[in-house]
Amino acid sequence: MAHYMQSPTASQSDVNLGASANPHAKPTDFDFLAVIGKGTFGKVLLAKLKADGKFYAVKVLQKKVILKKKEQKNIMAERNVLLKSLKHPFLVGLHYSFQTSEKLYFVLDYVNGGELFFHLQRERCFSEPRARFYIAEVASAIGYLHSLNIVYRDLKPENILLDAQGHVVLTDFGLCKEGLEPEATTTTFCGTPEYLAPEVLRKEPYDRTVDWWCLGAVLYEMLFSLPPFYRRDVAEMYDAILHKPLQIPPGKSDAVCHLLHGLLQKDQHCRLGAIADFLEIKNHIFFNHINWDDLYHKRLTPPYNPNVRGPADLQNIDPEFTREMVPNSVGRTPELSASLATSSSNAFSGFSYVSSENSFL
Template identity: 55%
Template sequence: MVKNLRSPVAYAKMKGLMSYFSALIKERKALASDLMLKLVASPKMYRRFDSHGFLGPEEDGADTLCFRDASPEKVTAADFDYLKVIGTGSFGKVLLARHKESEKYYAVKVLQKHTILQRKEQRHIMCERSVLLRALHHPFLVRLHYCFQTGGKLYFVLDYASGGELFYHLQREHVFSEPRARFYAAEIASALGYLHGLDIIYRDLKLENVLLDRHGHILLTDFGLCKEGIDVEGRTGTFCGTPEYLSPEVLEQREYDRTTDWWALGVVLHEMLYGQPPFFSESRSRMLQNILHQPLFLGPGISKPARDLLHRLLEKDPEKRLQNLAELESHPFFSSINWTELVEKKVRPPFKPSLSGPVDLVHFDPEFTQLPVPPSLGVCEGSGLAFPGFSYTSENYPAVTSQPSQR
């Protein structure tokens, strides 16, 4: 049993280099062995939302007509001041923005329509909107406040998590203490369990998609890879995700269920405790082979309950893996967690981001914040329609009241 014991710093650098290597594959034509070869030979098969290098200046001068649906929508791109870039992705940028009238701060995800249409990703964008609307009632899921569009762009106006990405904090600290990792894992598990109760598989859990609010609670974000309509007995087969977090059944292109999210939680917990994913290798092909075949090796330094939980989450056979939130809640690793108080945010976070104010971006990667704010984001003229049904204003629409099932 051989494990590549890379340092956390080396892993963080390697993960940055691999950021372009991820996200989603639609075709399911090849056998698993052929797929492995393609993954190694062609990193562009993965399109990860937080890869870099788009929405460049050459695109910012594109069509800026402001389209509206046939609704009482009143919020437009011109209602915000766009202050700083705080994230990037395959279709656009995420910006810190201030609503001019209310002076409230938001994270605004701005996506390029032509890129979405070119890659035929309309369905995933509308799925993200749908999941955001259904996830309004959970404290650890980012909330949607507005959607609107211009001629060339789509805008999601979301909660601003001023504590930044959990990945950025781990990158700086290398590992978290077990109590801190337990707190984050519990809040993530609560959010995943809520989505599962709505018959939604998340499918994109990774440290970059776990944000911290100003108090230190987590907010799960980025729902473009979610799969709706998967009940407790349901299966799906779409190949998607990020390499380090893919479960064996996804890699082998077998049908999978909600337990693929619990595998990803195991990967995240391992990262927090050890500083890198459980099967990581600088060789892409070796890493994917490790996920499929290498037995889980856990180094010293963590408690017996933590070791047991990792083994039960990172079980290669999904039938033997932990199956649901109730099983996680009763696991000894979480014996100190009061789950009712956790969801009510009565459990004090082990870390509170130090901030001088809402525009203090000390917890965001300078790789993002040093990028120029694209011009013309606030230009809004004319009328028309390109993505029917996209626009949304929480003030003009009733809140979605669907609650998770108790299955």
């Protein structure tokens, strides 16, 4: 579906990104094996660390594209959120990050059960119990981000991965908003068209409940194969999001219908989650049979096993990505020229990071 939109602000180009560096990691530490994802600023690649043979997903971003679009603030926000997300089971983990004169590298957990979007495309829709399991794990991850005053803002099936056992892993934190207190609002117009909350479309101040709207939209899509107000024409779709009542096809339980109406409430102040955030979602009747402690500790058996055959298994990765050739340039360590040093390196100072557990660096 459509790529996200972002209205850049004038201040993004002169953000002071701080100063810290990890001079040790470099692209030539890895064998880059396949393209496994794509974004606005670069690609995600399956990579094997030469030193120990471990597999990682490496997100490679082009500095010149980020600078041209004035997106360095969002890239640094993504890195900051990744640093905070290591302690939650359903958020992708960052091992370390580094940069060359031309590119930024995020070294992430390799998650090869496939995008939820890939499985939805293949199966059209999921059963209620299967959808409940995924939505509960996603809600747990979103609730954790909210507890850190982070609003996710871009929840969609493409950003929800399955791990090798079939558990959810939320990824891509490029549109996250940090430092948003429970009662606070923000106004940046961003997200993916099919999942935009009405208050975002109206360009009104919005709060963390935009994530619960998106959760409702993703649940609806899992059950009925399209987002709730989807239209081929974007103007018609926006009109539907703003003005049309939610239509739920027959055949679903009262509990899921009630949840969908609560999450897809057009008035953000009346939306499920507006008062007590994740606690309201947890306590909804739709999740009555979920033991949230067991869910968090992955003691619940996933409803679907991706049947991953090993760390290099790409069967659940969309062939649209894996058919692409791996660019030779991602594995090179270019010499730093004076012109590039002034235009790029200062803009991304503070990007490099290494986890304390990565002693091989």
